[in-house]
Amino acid sequence: MSVIYLLITISIIVALLFLYAFIKAVKQGQFDDDYTPSVRMLFDDETKPNDNKTNKD
Amino acid sequence: MNTHNCFHCGLIIEKKEEIVFEQKSFCCNGCKTVYEIFSLNGLTDYYNFEKAPGATPQDIKGKYDFLENEAIVNRLLDFKEEHTHIISLYIPHIHCSSCIWILENLHRLCPGISSSQVNFHEKKARILFNPQVVSLTQIVYLLNSIGYEPYISLDNYDSQKKNVDRSLIYKLGVAFFCFGNIMLLSFPEYFEVEEYWLDNYRGFFRWLIFALALPSFIYAASGYYVSAFKSIRAGMLNIDIPIALGLVVMFVRSTVDIVFGYGSGFFDSLAGLVFFMLLGRLFQQKTYNFLSFERDFKSYFPIAVTKIVGGQEIAIPVYDVVMGDRLLIRNSELIPVDGILMSDTTSIDYSFVTGEAEPITKKSGDKIYAGGRQMGPVVEMQVLSSVSQSYLTQLWSNEVFAKKDNRTYKTLTDTISRYFTPVLLLIAVVSFSIWIFIDTTTAFNVFTAVLIVACPCALALSAPFTVGNVLRIMGNRKLYLKNATVIEQMAKVDTIVFDKTGTITTNKKSEITYQGEYIDNKERAFIKSLLRGSNHPLSRRLYEFLPASQLLPVDDFKEVTGKGIQGTIDGFYIRIGSAAFVGEEPDTVLQTNVHISINRNYQGKYVFDNQYRDGLGELFAQLGKGYELKILSGDNEGEREILQSLLPKGTELIFNQKPEQKLAYIEQLQQQGKNVMMVGDGLNDAGALAQSNVGISISENVNVFSPACDGILDASQFKKLGWFLKFSKNTITTIKLSFTLSLLYNVVGLSFAVTGKLQPLTAAIIMPLSTITIVSFVTLMSNYFARRR
Structure with missing residues (x-):
């Protein structure tokens, strides 16, 4: 049954890794702007220059 | 496609000025040019994300010449290397996804820019560029040419990298x-x-x-x-x-x-x-990063000025201006330092500093003060003092204005907790002393259980969640409050003091249009000459509005009080005044008109756009019921009568107030035990805004400048002020209700605790349950109140 020690230790270590990743992300400023990225991801990667005649609203 | 609105900026198109290009209508050449730039570079996707997202580019020739000065540029840059420069520019126009898209595709418009990134909330674009290919000036001009003029002020000059908490x-x-x-x-x-x-x-x-x-x-x-x-x-x-x-x-x-x-x-x-x-x-920590509530003159001042050295114009940082320098001030530029006017004449608009609405005319040799806006053509001035010694800067560092708001507000939560803590301790001690006679171990358990279960988690949460939600709702409706305590203060307000110029009147004041038969330049000169003799405010305004012309001698000048003026010029008999005065039917629409007749023939009328904000009458009528209203103006008494007709009876009107007097007036009201809300706009109100319990600054463009205050209200929402005040009162009701609810949970928890039956599981259930009910309750309530008119 002592496998429980191992399993829980591993699970806590995994959780700690996520906490570390979170703190690192905050430090890099990834949480400073919570709006722009959500819009940015919707843009097409590359718009075709000749496409503009058809793109009317 | 909507033909009535400009394809680029969405403004309504005047039929005469409509420009059609590639089957799209534009309101002006500027908008068309922006479209052309985008369509040439294959960037018309810009118009797909949002309808009519653009802004008309402004004429900024010469305005950013200072960016050629390396010392200034270095202060502005975030990062500097031989091939890479990074700059963060504050661009007020950023407002939609189209803006983000175009600004992040700048590299396709300009090869020198390697990438750019937008922070929407801060309205900032961070641009990476190669200084050997493109200069900062060129980037700024490029941004302006597509309608995204950055805002660079003295504030940027001093700013250190702010540490985000x-x-x-x-x-x-x-x-x-x-x-x-x-x-x-x-x-x-x-x-x-x-x-x-x-x-x-x-x-x-x-x-x-x-x-x-x-x-x-x-x-x-x-x-x-x-x-x-x-x-x-x-x-x-x-x-x-x-x-x-x-x-x-x-x-x-x-x-x-x-x-x-x-x-x-x-x-x-x-x-x-x-x-x-x-x-x-x-x-609760909802902050409007892109707004600053602590702005001082620095964000109002230009970063650089044009100095004339031996006939050459060079841009120098404003702090480098020394006594004796000769400066060039263009139209609508700010005068940065006190000095002497060297050019012939100009008029200077001091409305922001003094509250005086009329521009003041200055002649060569007159002293001009910092903070005024130059309204005439290009002028030259001789500097008398450095920036830090100018009248405006000194006014700002004046003790009265520097007085920081130290008063600690007792929030609603604090008031409750003043009773909560002693009662809690009392319950704990009483139940302990009862249990100690029964069972010592249980007594200790009960004592701690009481303190644990009564831990006012829900109580502490209800106010932040309500207020946070309300701040968000108000922000969506364009009232931006500095922090949460302002809402509680707003609910307590009983007296509202309004500034006049720029607050209840709009700044765009000289909107005068002519309707009627065509009048030529000669006739216009007659009108102007006749107006010259009259001191009536409308005459003065019309006189200034009419283009300069040769003034002719007037014979038989006569002013009929309350009606109009008449006189003979060059054999023409001219009457200017009310409809009845020129022999027309009285006006039916509530407009301010000045009618003209020449030789007893009716010509037409000059229509004065109502310079008071929309819905002012209704707002005052609504507010008059629950609040004491007062008007404080830096202006003269010229408009007392018009104001009195708009305001509820008994409203106090005080004119000719200097900034210090305004502050003193608010202080005096507070000493009478009143909770004062000050609504103002300019630097002249800064002291009063700081002194009042709630200082709300009205701004035509919330991004540009407002004095230090507790909240910034977008001018278009001015008529909703009554709604905001009512909403803040309802917010307090919501908080009180949620307090009751969370106290109920405490009673339930305590009943477990004092009987010695508190299990960890019970605590683990009650705690999140109370939190969730409180949070959903306050969110629902505040949204309900927000929807109510």
């Missing part, structure tokens, strides 16, 4: 980590099953939970201990005291429990409590 997010992360893991590890204990392996590993689980609780208890909750300690030292009982007390007792009791094997302790509740309360803090 992210500690709350770190704490929240740690608290959630602890909370989640403790909850998982606590589950076996909740069911109290007598099982071999559970008994065997109980110690391991408990000590692991203890270890996980430590970061939450020590680091994540640290803010509460600090705040509780501070408030005890200040002799005030705030809500953080029972919270900190509850947390400490919870931790000590739980530790004792697991050390002596009494039970599993309350670490799960502890970690949950910390997490939820931090969440509440985060929710």
